[in-house]
Amino acid sequence: MISEKRIILKNAGRINPGKIEDYIAAGGYRSAGIALEKDETEIIDIVIRSRLRGRGGAGFTTGLKMKYTNQSGIISPGRYLICNADEGEPGTFKDRAIMENDPHLLIEGMIIAAYSIKASKAYIYLRGEYFRSNELLSGAIRQAKEHEFLGRNIFGTGYSLDIEIKTGAGSYLCGEELTLIESLEGKRGYPRIKPPFPTEKGLFGDPTLVYNVETLSNLPLIIEHGAEYFSSIGTADSAGTKIITISGDVINPGYFEVEMGVTLRDIIFELAGGIPDGRNFKAALLGGASGTFIDSTALGTPLGYDSLKSIGAVLGSGAIMVMNDQRDILKMTHSILKFFGHESCGKCVPCRIGNSVLTDGMEDIIKRRDKSRYNLDLLIYEADYMSKTSLCPLGQSPVLPLKSLKRYFEKEFRFDIK
């Protein structure tokens, strides 16, 4: 029987998230104090050595992003930290778990990250529907200011930081970092041309570090316990823990913090209690809409960025949506494609029209089955073209689930052999 390993969510359910005193009593804000005594390059070095990778989905090495932002900001007066809390990936609610249970952990992580790039202003771009998170974070920022963890001259070090919350307005695309920045600047959420990357030219044209909530929440424990401690948790390619949010056909849906390396089977069948109503497992969608399908042959795979990649899957945001043997893969696929079509901003042609072609194609397959002028290969062909030519990750996404379907569920699309 495996169990959770709560190092990020260690305070969840144990302290009152609305009280800074509770957080402090649990050892909170100690890390920030330690960090601010260090040189920022030392912090960057620790974070690189910890092997922490971005928890938003892309899995980029966290410390490197810090390093690039720190370096490119030499001539520019302003630098910004943005916490991406626009948690919009279907099936994902891990950031909410952190913000609603332990908002000060995020604030503390942000102090450390902002200090590492000498930013004096940080933003939390928060999903608009997260009212509870907003309330708790606003309170946490106010309390932190009162305790002089934020504001001018934090810990008497001469370093000053202000954190401001900005709420999103329901666009999936605004979770993409450059679109988020555009939105944060008060503009319509359209993706920007990349390069330049935010580390070079981000918010208001200045070097900007964009981190996911969960990524930031790892920083206090890395600073407190050291890179080696963190690196020793998890696997060779993926250090630390991951908060998994599991939904769909499981007995015990919810969030679980697990050490990297546990198997998908452990998560689905032990922590989440398996499939209800005596049904069998058919498929799981990992990482949300822009994620990948797997079948039961993949359940033994250990959790990790590279291990999942090796079986054609992604860890992504850590969402797992489980489907029992009654579920229709085709309808699920159609639903995902429709979602992309709905969320496509319309700026670039391949995504705007491609998603419409994919949705219509999938609809045609469902309706006309083997008489359809489309088939899975044709959908992948379109999605592949989209991923090569689209401006932002949204247009590059549909190919991921489609290719995983080809690998694990091709026979669902073969009406002739049924």
Place this chain on the structure above:
Amino acid sequence: MNYVSISIDGKNILAWEGGNLLQVARENGFDIPGLCYHKKLTPTGACRLCVIKIKGQNGLVMSCTVTVKEGMEITAFDDELEETRRHTLDYLLAEHNDESDGTYKDELWDLAIRYNLDKRENRKYPNICRNLDYKKDISSQVLEYDASKCIKCFRCIKACEEVQGKNVLSFSERGIYSHIIAGFDKWIESECDGCGECVQLCPTGALVEKPHREEIKLYKIEKKIITTCPYCGVGCQLELLVQNGRILRSNGVEGILPNDGRLCVKGRFGFDFVHDKERLTKPLLKRNGTFTEITWDEALSLVASKFLMIREKYGNESLAGYTSAKCTNEENYLFQKFVRIVFANNNIDYCTRLCHASTVTAMLRSIGDGAGSNSIEDFELTDCLFVTGNNIIETHPVTATYIKSGKRKGQKLIVCDPKWTPLVRYADIWLQPRLGTDVALLNGMIKVILDENLTDEKFIKERVYGGTDSLEELKIAVQEYTPGQVERITNVPQDLLTEAARIYACAKTAIIATGMGMSQQVVGTNNVFALINMMLITGQIGKMHAGLCPPRGQNNVQGATDVGCSPIYYPGYIPIIDDENRKRIAALWKVRPENLSGKPGLSTVEIVNAAYDGKIKGMYIMGENPMVTDPDLNHTEKAFHKLEFLVVQDIFMTETARIADLVLPASSFAEKNGTFVNSDRRVLRVRKAVDLPGEAREDRQIIADIAEKMGYDIGNYNSESEIFDEIAKAAHIMAGISYERIDHQGIQWPCPDKDHPGTGTLFLERFNTSDGKARINPVRFVEQTEKPTERFPFILNTGRILFQYHSSTMSGKNRTLNQFANKSYILMNSSDMKKFGFSNGDTVKVWNERGELITTLRESEEVAQGELFMPWHFSESHVNNLTRNDLDPYSKIAPFKLSACKIEKIQTRES
């Protein structure tokens, strides 16, 4: 910038480092497709057609988003790229409505043909545009939007935002349902002012001009003529599309200055007057109070005999001519030659006397040249712009686009105006002085600059006459203008005044743009002296991107004086009294020097006064409409009625033509060849696009014919080009310019020889004074004699609006422009409305001892309490019935900007 070497498909190319790769590739013959890119706009990367590969980089890259770097190896064409482009194009065609009515160019369709996708059967994807319920918006006065033709390339949005600085357009909805909206929804309800930049940059038929759409077919266009806009002094280059002998469309010409394709609503939609049914087509003689048609021969003989008779009877000084800033340099040059040879006096002037005469007077005395010191693009490149008395967004809309671009890059903008103007929205500081208190305000700024030691001592020592000693007199003159005192006089808060002075003085470079608000005052010349003093002590002239620019109101107001239409100057600003020059000109004109009068002539208002006094008996007016534009119109009308003979040569029966004895039908800008000179001294070509209506004749022919009938030879020219060559000989400033040289793009004078590139910025080495140094002319504030009284409690200000132009002779003949604004009105502050019991929309009588008018009242915070504003375009309520002819003693300009008056309700607004 450096040149770097890159290769495209194996061809080595030298390119600017940091240049746009797509642009570079296209300039080097690689026709990479692309629809969302336009060289005037920031790259968008939306259409994904310009894909390329860069060696060493993974995947496909959009060339429009790449900046050129040394050593790049580019693949622009291979099978994969072409297949990808075809795929994207096929996608675009799937949401596109292919039907075309032939009224627009369609870059998408050109690509469809190129990729063999014009035929439906070659396309892979079914057309979905019908399913999308695409919207149409035909509510605008000037354009129609059809979302089924829209490829969502952002070019219109960026045209509106980045090029014109207006930010009216955006997308509504998202994804496949996205479509363009103006403002919050309907075009007609938005702030769109009809410039049509979006239409010009639309690559498909999504945005098309509305006027003449039912008539125009691009495949029937006979000719496209590049010429210069006939409205304001920006000198925008237009391309006129002619079909069946009629102008049906006007486009901005891309890639050349001054406008680089930009136009305003008048330039793009204001050409219908050319074909208006009210154009004069026959000479008209007034008999017993009504006009009857006569032949040209009768008309010319009559003019000749009348002028000869008057000169015989009353002497050489009894004749005068008004020429026009609307006419070409060639016509104006001939006209002044006519007056000087045939009338044998210097009684020639035109409306410049009523606009920038004071500016020019002050500039000539202080720095030696009355023209703008800078180039139009400097409005963008300067670090600080001080715009005073100049509603530049409405009166020089295209110049204003450069300011908005500069502002986006961080330029500091100070606006000084008693009335709110749209530019205030962009300003860092708005100084709102009471009408007529400019000298106090500027002296206050000068005092701040002197007290805080923000002067440029090096400049003063090297470039100002008297060096730092010259400051002594100035210090005394401005001593009393402490910020507190200035606040009492002008109402401008002290801290704003101080901050404005600091910003201007400390800016690395600063340009002053001054307009009618400064010049059209009794103290107009002093106003500009004060401006120049501030500029000289801070050294904000004599270097790049710094100086003083009075944007010119009319298309050729600069040129008309350049070529000698002035009572005191020969062509090229050489004084009448210069005997040597008169001898030189006499030789050029093949007349005896003693036949050219060396006595300065009368100026515009002086001519009217002389007519009133019975000294001027006959007048020849070409293209001017003093019965709208002159101050104190009742007086002007009486003066004209006293003339024994008045001939008006015009394209319409203007208010002035109506009181003439003889009216001659003349040519519009579209019916002749010639040149205009714009506000930044650029000599620009005017080209014939259409034939003259009826028996109307070209102005230069009419002038020459009258001279001939009177027995004079004022030159025998085979073409306008030959006239220009003579101008180049007469006026040194244009000596190096010829039609050949300005065929593609204008040249800025001074251009002393044919190898000279022209001069973008004046005074870089020396000022145009005898010793090369500038002069400080200290001035003091004088209270206006015209003051609000119990009887006339309001002070009336006058000015212009975007949609009409001057006496609206031309602009008022365009349906499109009239749809925006065609009725007179007067603005009053809301607290005055309340205090005096007026309500918005009341019909009011405005009057003073000089005259009265009836108009509609509008409530507006654009004017301060106690002040009123009225545009002067509308002949149904001549605002100049109320203005004065108390002239500025130096420049003889009239104070249009300040008249005391009373306002009374005569009818409550019909509800």
